[in-house]
Amino acid sequence: MKSRTEYLEFNTGKRVDFINITDDVEEAVRKSGVREGFCLVNAMHITASVFINDAEEGLLQDFAKWLEALAPHEPTTRYEHNLTGEVNGDAHIKRTVMGREVVVAITRGELDFGPWEQIYYGEFDGRRPKRVLVKIIGE
Numbered sequence: 245m246k247s248r249t250e251y252l253e254f255n256t257g258k259r260v261d262f263i264n265i266t267d268d269v270e271e272a273v274r275k276s277g278v279r280e281g282f283c284l285v286n287a288m289h290i291t292a293s294v295f296i297n298d299a300e301e302g303l304l305q306d307f308a309k310w311l312e313a314l315a316p317h318e319p320t321t322r323y324e325h326n327l328t329g330e331v332n333g334d335a336h337i338k339r340t341v342m343g344r345e346v347v348v349a350i351t352r353g354e355l356d357f358g359p360w361e362q363i364y365y366g367e368f369d370g371r372r373p374k375r376v377l378v379k380i381i382g383e
């Protein structure tokens with residue numbers, strides 16, 4: 245069995261941001277040499293997500309608006325979590341809704357996506373260094 249582990253690093257300029265990481269993950273799969281297997285991609289922070297959806301700008305804005313309506317950043321006093329001194333109660337909720345990780349099958353050396361599927365990093369408490377784990381196993 246072959247395996248490869250990579251860490252992608254992010255430090256977004258905005259508090260909330262979505263970054264298409266499909267090319268980075270495809271590159272990791274190429275480097276792994278795996279032809280048949282699985283690729284796990286997960287956010288390593290509890291205020292960031294990895295998810296799969298369409299690379300369409302309007303949809304990304306819709307996600308941001310919907311998440312902000314669901315868990316507004318302000319007023320920060322609305323979150324029990326913020327009594328700890330942090331102000332990211334909303335970001336924890338947004339991360340949980342959007343998910344921690346994705347697993348994509350590798351078939352004949354390529355990520356075996358459905359139509360329009362792209363892998364995104366979702367940041368909900370940015371402006372600091374964060375990592376995403378890419379773990380590939382197979383043969």
Ligand code: ZN
Binds near residue numbers: 330332
């Ligand atoms: Zn927190």
